[in-house]
Amino acid sequence: MTSEASPSTPPALPEAPVGREGLQQLRDRLRAFAAERDWEPFHTPKNLAMALSVEASELLEHFQWLTPEASMQLDPEARAGVREELADVLLYLVRLADRLDVDLIDAAYDKMRLNALKYPVERARGSSRKYDRL
Amino acid sequence: MTSEASPSTPPALPEAPVGREGLQQLRDRLRAFAAERDWEPFHTPKNLAMALSVEASELLEHFQWLTPEASMQLDPEARAGVREELADVLLYLVRLADRLDVDLIDAAYDKMRLNALKYPVERARGSSRKYDRL
Amino acid sequence: MTSEASPSTPPALPEAPVGREGLQQLRDRLRAFAAERDWEPFHTPKNLAMALSVEASELLEHFQWLTPEASMQLDPEARAGVREELADVLLYLVRLADRLDVDLIDAAYDKMRLNALKYPVERARGSSRKYDRL
Amino acid sequence: MTSEASPSTPPALPEAPVGREGLQQLRDRLRAFAAERDWEPFHTPKNLAMALSVEASELLEHFQWLTPEASMQLDPEARAGVREELADVLLYLVRLADRLDVDLIDAAYDKMRLNALKYPVERARGSSRKYDRL
Numbered sequence: 001m002t003s004e005a006s007p008s009t010p011p012a013l014p015e016a017p018v019g020r021e022g023l024q025q026l027r028d029r030l031r032a033f034a035a036e037r038d039w040e041p042f043h044t045p046k047n048l049a050m051a052l053s054v055e056a057s058e059l060l061e062h063f064q065w066l067t068p069e070a071s072m073q074l075d076p077e078a079r080a081g082v083r084e085e086l087a088d089v090l091l092y093l094v095r096l097a098d099r100l101d102v103d104l105i106d107a108a109y110d111k112m113r114l115n116a117l118k119y120p121v122e123r124a125r126g127s128s129r130k131y132d133r134l
Numbered sequence: 135m136t137s138e139a140s141p142s143t144p145p146a147l148p149e150a151p152v153g154r155e156g157l158q159q160l161r162d163r164l165r166a167f168a169a170e171r172d173w174e175p176f177h178t179p180k181n182l183a184m185a186l187s188v189e190a191s192e193l194l195e196h197f198q199w200l201t202p203e204a205s206m207q208l209d210p211e212a213r214a215g216v217r218e219e220l221a222d223v224l225l226y227l228v229r230l231a232d233r234l235d236v237d238l239i240d241a242a243y244d245k246m247r248l249n250a251l252k253y254p255v256e257r258a259r260g261s262s263r264k265y266d267r268l
Numbered sequence: 269m270t271s272e273a274s275p276s277t278p279p280a281l282p283e284a285p286v287g288r289e290g291l292q293q294l295r296d297r298l299r300a301f302a303a304e305r306d307w308e309p310f311h312t313p314k315n316l317a318m319a320l321s322v323e324a325s326e327l328l329e330h331f332q333w334l335t336p337e338a339s340m341q342l343d344p345e346a347r348a349g350v351r352e353e354l355a356d357v358l359l360y361l362v363r364l365a366d367r368l369d370v371d372l373i374d375a376a377y378d379k380m381r382l383n384a385l386k387y388p389v390e391r392a393r394g395s396s397r398k399y400d401r402l
Numbered sequence: 403m404t405s406e407a408s409p410s411t412p413p414a415l416p417e418a419p420v421g422r423e424g425l426q427q428l429r430d431r432l433r434a435f436a437a438e439r440d441w442e443p444f445h446t447p448k449n450l451a452m453a454l455s456v457e458a459s460e461l462l463e464h465f466q467w468l469t470p471e472a473s474m475q476l477d478p479e480a481r482a483g484v485r486e487e488l489a490d491v492l493l494y495l496v497r498l499a500d501r502l503d504v505d506l507i508d509a510a511y512d513k514m515r516l517n518a519l520k521y522p523v524e525r526a527r528g529s530s531r532k533y534d535r536l
Binding site for chain 2: 022023026029030033036037038039042044045046047049050052053055056057059060062063066067068069071072074079082083084086087088089090091093094096097099100102104105107108109110111112114115116119121124125126127128
């Protein structure tokens with residue numbers, strides 16, 4: 001935080017990300033956010049994995065009593081809540097990956113390649129079985 | 135899957151993403167992956183939120199008996215397992231956001247702005263308290 | 269609920285369970301609680317498993333930023349919150365087991381017998397490794 | 403473990419609990435199980451809350467792609483898997499409550515009384531809304 005900032009000034013963030021800022025920019029902002037607040041001691045991988053799991057459950061809570069059909073047609077208020085929980089999951093995911101020095105996009109592509117081998121189209125089609133049961 | 139593909143050919147994926155492919159490219163690939171397998175009926179937001187939460191817990195499992203300190207120094211095998219679970223969380227997160235038509239990066243920036251207001255630097259510094267307890 | 273009850277009268281529950289009421293009494297009370305509210309349609313095993321997982325995460329949230337040592341010395345307010353979440357987990361666990369017609373105590377003893385075989389004392393002593401890594 | 407036990411002898415457990423052994427007996431057995439293996443250092447409340455949440459998610463995984471209707475009619479193999487996960491949740495729940503010196507049954511009854519106030523029959527009937535939205 002710059003010295004000019006008054007106590008009530010939140011850290012400057014663009015009103016809307018210019019162009020399509022990606023995960024690396026998000027990672028850098030989260031690093032700065034934690035550093036400004038001296039939060040690194042709390043941000044061990046163990047603790048961040050807990051926080052990530054907690055946020056994923058807060059997301060889940062929105063859906064727990066809905067039918068699958070209703071979950072596809074959220075009312076505006078529910079949708080806004082869900083959107084915020086999706087954001088929380090992404091923020092902790094990016095922060096945890098940063099602390100472990102993992103490139104999320106690379107990891108995701110590696111996993112997609114593995115999934116393509118585990119779930120060949122002709123055997124997986126229309127089935128929700130796990131790969132070891134196909 | 136194109137008609138040229140033999141049954142054992144996995145869907146083509148680049149060995150490494152050229153440049154920095156972002157979340158939108160990942161979203162499109164996941165769409166195609168699900169469509170090829172006729173998995174859309176399983177991919178309701180309710181079910182995807184469950185799958186996301188399950189993956190976040192598989193990530194958590196790696197850390198459950200570790201001290202916070204040990205969680206910062208994973209051995210190569212544990213780190214590889216953790217990297218794969220991070221990828222799984224991202225894949226389901228991107229897929230769920232797609233089904234709900236949420237832009238994850240926009241949502242993340244909106245949430246960061248909110249967090250900056252909830253956790254002002256001068257009150258949040260060095261504290262792990264929730265915003266309503268600062 | 270009996271017809272004598274006024275709108276503001278909660279269902280009668282003993283101030284403290286006489287003797288040591290066990291899981292079966294709890295199961296019966298939860299059945300009645302759900303039946304009075306016509307909640308059975310919501311209480312599918314799928315939904316109850318979600319609710320159970322959500323409650324387990326609300327419990328987890330209390331511990332996410334604590335050191336392991338601090339987690340052993342909760343202040344009274346945190347302890348009261350944790351106690352309530354422990355109760356929520358038990359309530360959904362008992363309700364889910366009831367819907368699946370599973371006797372929890374029998375299942376627990378069966379699992380303890382299995383654990384005794386998977387974790388023999390002489391190999392498991394002082395180790396947090398999973399049974400397939402001992 | 404008694405000194406007579408050979409290395410391959412699992413700790414003796416009755417084939418079936420005589421009468422209806424309750425949560426206190428289970429607690430005592432889990433204490434002994436952990437003590438024999440020198441597992442107390444791992445069994446901090448923080449770690450046990452993580453393990454409980456992980457088990458609740460393993461339970462959840464069984465249901466993630468099922469329709470609500472299918473979740474009520476598990477095939478024998480799925481039901482056996484679910485039963486084992488229900489047991490795991492109970493075992494960690496009892497162990498965690500023990501480490502925090504919480505009586506689970508008392509806590510459950512206290513919570514049921516609270517729920518009766520939060521969800522009065524005449525307003526909660528047929529609704530899955532949270533108490534603050536009734």
